[in-house]
Amino acid sequence: MRNIVAKLAVSLLIGGLVLVASTPASAWEVGLDFITSGGWFIIQNPYYPVLPLAVPGGRANFGWHGGVKNGAYWGNGNYIDHALGAHVHNTLVRDYICVSGPCPATSHQPQGTREICGNATVNGSGTWYYRVRLNDSGEPGAGNAGGNDKFGIIVFDQNYDEMYLAEGIPINGGNVQLHRQNPSNTAPSPSGFCDFLMSHTTFDFTFE
Amino acid sequence: MRNTRCLRLGIVALIVGLAVCVTVPVPASAQLPWPLPGGGSSSTGTGATALAVTVLGSTTSFASTGNLANWSDALGTALDSAGGSLGSAEVLAATAIGSGDGVASDASLGDLVLSILGTQITATSAYATAFADNTGATGGWSTLDGLAVNGVSIVPTGAPNQTISLGAVTLVLNEVTYSASGIVVNALHITSLDGTVDVIVASATAGQ
Numbered sequence: 001m002r003n004i005v006a007k008l009a010v011s012l013l014i015g016g017l018v019l020v021a022s023t024p025a026s027a028w029e030v031g032l033d034f035i036t037s038g039g040w041f042i043i044q045n046p047y048y049p050v051l052p053l054a055v056p057g058g059r060a061n062f063g064w065h066g067g068v069k070n071g072a073y074w075g076n077g078n079y080i081d082h083a084l085g086a087h088v089h090n091t092l093v094r095d096y097i098c099v100s101g102p103c104p105a106t107s108h109q110p111q112g113t114r115e116i117c118g119n120a121t122v123n124g125s126g127t128w129y130y131r132v133r134l135n136d137s138g139e140p141g142a143g144n145a146g147g148n149d150k151f152g153i154i155v156f157d158q159n160y161d162e163m164y165l166a167e168g169i170p171i172n173g174g175n176v177q178l179h180r181q182n183p184s185n186t187a188p189s190p191s192g193f194c195d196f197l198m199s200h201t202t203f204d205f206t207f208e
Numbered sequence: 209m210r211n212t213r214c215l216r217l218g219i220v221a222l223i224v225g226l227a228v229c230v231t232v233p234v235p236a237s238a239q240l241p242w243p244l245p246g247g248g249s250s251s252t253g254t255g256a257t258a259l260a261v262t263v264l265g266s267t268t269s270f271a272s273t274g275n276l277a278n279w280s281d282a283l284g285t286a287l288d289s290a291g292g293s294l295g296s297a298e299v300l301a302a303t304a305i306g307s308g309d310g311v312a313s314d315a316s317l318g319d320l321v322l323s324i325l326g327t328q329i330t331a332t333s334a335y336a337t338a339f340a341d342n343t344g345a346t347g348g349w350s351t352l353d354g355l356a357v358n359g360v361s362i363v364p365t366g367a368p369n370q371t372i373s374l375g376a377v378t379l380v381l382n383e384v385t386y387s388a389s390g391i392v393v394n395a396l397h398i399t400s401l402d403g404t405v406d407v408i409v410a411s412a413t414a415g416q
Contacts, residue, residue, distance in 0.1 A: 034282055036303040038316020038410075040333040040353065061318030061333060063258075063301025065284050076286035078299040080318065087298075089288055108310075124288075139349075173353035174316055174335040180307040183280045 027195055028097035028115075032104035032185040034067030034074075035114040035134050039174015041151060043081065044167045047203040054166040058083030062151055064132050066096045066116035067179075071186045075116055077132060079153055081166060085123075088130060088155060092119040095193035099133065100208045104181040111136050112178050113150075113208055117194040122155070129156040131197050133205050136178040137170070149176035152205045160200040169207055253390050253415040254340070255283070256315035258300035259290055262406040268292065271300035273313070279306040279342070294407065295322035295329075310341035313412040315395075324398060324405050325376040331355045331409070334395040338414035348393035348412060350382045355396075376401050390415015 040061045045054040059082045066075030077090035094117055098104075101112015113135040120128045130153060137148035148170045155164040198204075258271035270290035273283040287300040297317040304313040314337040322329040332354025340346040355362045357374060364370060368384040378401070383394040395410035 034303075034305050036284070036301075036305065036314055038299075038301050038314060038333075038335050039351075040318055059332070061299045063286055063299045063316050063318075065286075065301065065303050067282065069282050074282065074284070076284050076301065078286050078288055078301065080299055082319075087288060090286070173333045173351050175314065175337060175351070177312070177314060177337065179305045179312060180310070182282070182305070182307050184282055184306075 028099070029103050030068060030187050030190055031096045031098045031114050032068060032187060033110075033114075033181045034065065034069075034179040034185070035116075035136065035176065036065040036179065037134050037149075037151065037174065037176040038063040039149075039151070039171045039176075041168025041171040041173075043083075044169055045165055046167075046206055047165060051162070051165055051203050053084055053086075053164045054081060055083050060166055060168065062153075062174075064090070064116065064134065064151075066093055066114065066132075066134075067185065068096055068188055069184045069186075071188050073118075073188055073191070075118075077116070077120075079132075081164075086164075087123050088128070088153065089121050089124070090116075090118055090130070091121055094118040095191045095195075097194045101136075101178065104185065105178050106181055108180065109139070110178045110180055111138055114178065115194055117197055120155070127158040129160065129197060130154065131194060131201070131205075133207070134176045134178075135207060136176045139175075147175070149174075150207050151176065152207065154197070154201060154203075154205070156197060156200060160197070162200060162202055165203050165205075167206060254306070254311040254313055254338075254413060255304045256302035256313040256336075256338075256412045257408070258287070258302050258315045258317045258410060259297055260408040260411065261292060261294055263294070264404055267406075270297070271302045271315070271317070273302045273304045276304045276306055276311060279311055280308060281306050290317075294324055294405070295320070297321070297409075310339060311414050312337065312339040313414055314338075315410040315412050317410060320409060322398070322407065324407065325400055325402075327374055327377050328358050329356070329377075329379070329398065331396070334410040336393045336395040336410040336412040338391050338393045338412035340390050340414040340416075346386065346391040346414060348384060348391050348414065350393050350395035350410060350412075352381055352395050352409075355381075377405075387415070 064077035338348035
């Protein structure tokens with residue numbers, strides 16, 4: 001009996017080691033769908049003034065979309081913090097992950113949260129990196145501003161130091177739209193870039 | 209005897225390891241519920257444009273997707289800013305997304321400033337979306353925030369085709385047009401009485 005227990009313990013250990021070795025580094029699933037957005041919000045920054053650049057109460061406008069298409073990451077984006085005078089412009093989408101909701105989105109009018117990560121310029125220059133988190137909480141409907149949809153952005157400098165965080169919970173106008181998966185949503189190789197940026201994130205988003 | 213024990217141990221470890229690998233989920237694969245590529249019927253009537261300015265019959269479009277090639281396509285574009293003789297806008301974005309048996313598009317921009325025949329028109333944000341499916345059902349809506357004409361605030365009612373005549377120019381808010389081929393939603397459509405100027409702000413089209 002003691003031998004059996006010992007063998008089982010060793011077997012579990014070996015099985016666990018096999019599992020660890022075979023699990024990809026990325027902890028987040030690549031999102032096999034699309035998310036689109038456009039609108040504006042009054043900036044919220046729960047970490048102000050420790051993270052001081054995004055001043056609460058200022059206005060921000062955004063237009064950002066992402067996904068995967070034909071085995072590659074896909075998307076574009078722009079964001080302006082009017083008080084700071086900073087314009088963040090996507091130059092390369094490097095990762096797209098499911099944060100919450102069905103993954104992939106397969107139902108009509110799906111709801112959920114996705115994150116787009118990549119390279120950016122700020123005011124047209126420099127090497128910057130971003131995490132943009134988008135939440136679709138349903139259609140806003142006429143006269144209901146942005147409904148409960150949410151937008152968040154974190155910007156990192158070239159050393160991957162976190163420089164900026166702003167959130168709109170919810171956005172004040174416009175829309176975030178999660179789209180149902182289509183056949184072009186074929187997976188690229190997981191890049192793990194969102195995970196990498198998350199590992200450099202001290203002050204994280206406050207919504208999922 | 210020792211070899212037999214090692215063999216048994218190895219077999220048990222292998223079984224446990226394999227069982228763990230099979231039962232633990234890993235990041236999503238490229239499995240899709242329908243065949244690749246293409247899929248769905250062809251579509252030539254779905255696209256979005258953030259801003260289209262026509263002066264004396266000559267049209268300039270900013271952040272325009274063009275039309276989806278088919279109902280499994282995805283198109284997106286974004287512009288930092290747009291400017292011309294009539295004014296400017298920022299964070300322009302447009303997307304058109306197919307979902308196999310349906311299509312959707314959206315367009316947005318921020319910080320619209322226009323001067324048309326002496327009339328100053330400004331808006332914080334404009335967004336429009338339209339959608340259609342293969343049953344022929346269509347829908348759409350738009351938002352327009354912070355609208356002001358000559359400095360006077362105008363609050364949209366949210367009703368389709370809210371028309372405001374200002375003498376030299378006419379504004380149509382949340383302009384919705386249905387046709388046999390689909391739907392067009394414009395957040396704002398401005399025309400001059402003399403027919404020389406036509407400006408469409410955040411236009412989304414969906415249909416066959």
